[in-house]
Amino acid sequence: MIRVLVVDDEALVRGGFTHILNATDDIEVVAAVPGGQALPAVRAARPDVVLLDIRMPDVDGLTVLEGLRRMPDPPVVAMLTTFDADEYVATALRSGAAGFLLKDTDPEQLPYLVRALAEGGTVLSSKVTRAVVDGYLDKDAREPAVRLAARLSERERTVLVLMAEGLANTDIGERMHLSTGTVKGHVSAVLNKLQVTSRVQAALIAERAGLLASACEEDAG
Structure with a gap:
């Protein structure tokens, strides 16, 4: 069973992701919390995968990501956003995020993407094109x-x-x-x-x- 924690300040988003993922046989949403509760929830629930909103009003998603990456045996983290060209993309990827998903990802694809993350794969939403990612990278790299x-x-x-x-x-x-x-x-x-x-x-x-x-x-x- 893949244990997932959803972090988003919108209750509708948390509920939607929970409903979709819990409908599968091999994925369980162990907690769905707003940003301010993310780190305590991860310590308590020990998820395998965290789906983390990149921009929240109460706490910056990148700050939460840094906190998660400092944990011993940290979970896999994929960033969530409503934008296909977010100025925080590069920072999130360089900070150790394993993926970048749009909140309007096809519900049928979401379980597949979570499984890929849990197995060590990398996940970029199909709407996050190579050109978008490339635009945030150092051109002299x-x-x-x-x-x-x-x-x-x-x-x-x-x-x-x-x-x-x-x-x-x-x-x-x-x-x-x-x-x-x-x-x-x-x-x-x-x-x-x-x-x-x-x-x-x-x-x-x-x-x-x-x-x-x-x-x-x-x-x-």
Whole structure:
């Protein structure tokens, strides 16, 4: 059972997400709280995944994210917003958020996205286009990204590309014919060598280093 905590100051949003997720057999919303109650609720409920509103009137979602990331064994956090071009996107991703979802995400897709997050995948709403994300990144980041990617072994680069495609550990294992435990080890090594704390950050480095374009060309060939 995947344990989820929803953090949003709008009761309607909390109720809607709770209803959708609790209708599944493998996901349970263990708490749905406003921003000011987020950190105590996480400590009490110990969720696997937190869906966190990025902008709330009582507390900044980014501040909550930083608090969650400082916890021992922190949950996976995906940011929620009503905007497809939010000025806080880059900060959230660089602060360790594992995804970025719009509140009007298709209800049928929401359980799938939560499962992907719980399994270690990266999630960006389909409405958050590559151009939108790219617009919030440092345009001069290519050379540092290339240097970081050069630290990886060939197998680790393959793992990084699959991470960047949003695949969870189990899916990467199936694609590369590796056990999930072996994949977890490679993922940890990739994050350490790239000096990042989340798969989304690693994916952005892969894009900047040109690894995704190279992978597309190889597939086409």
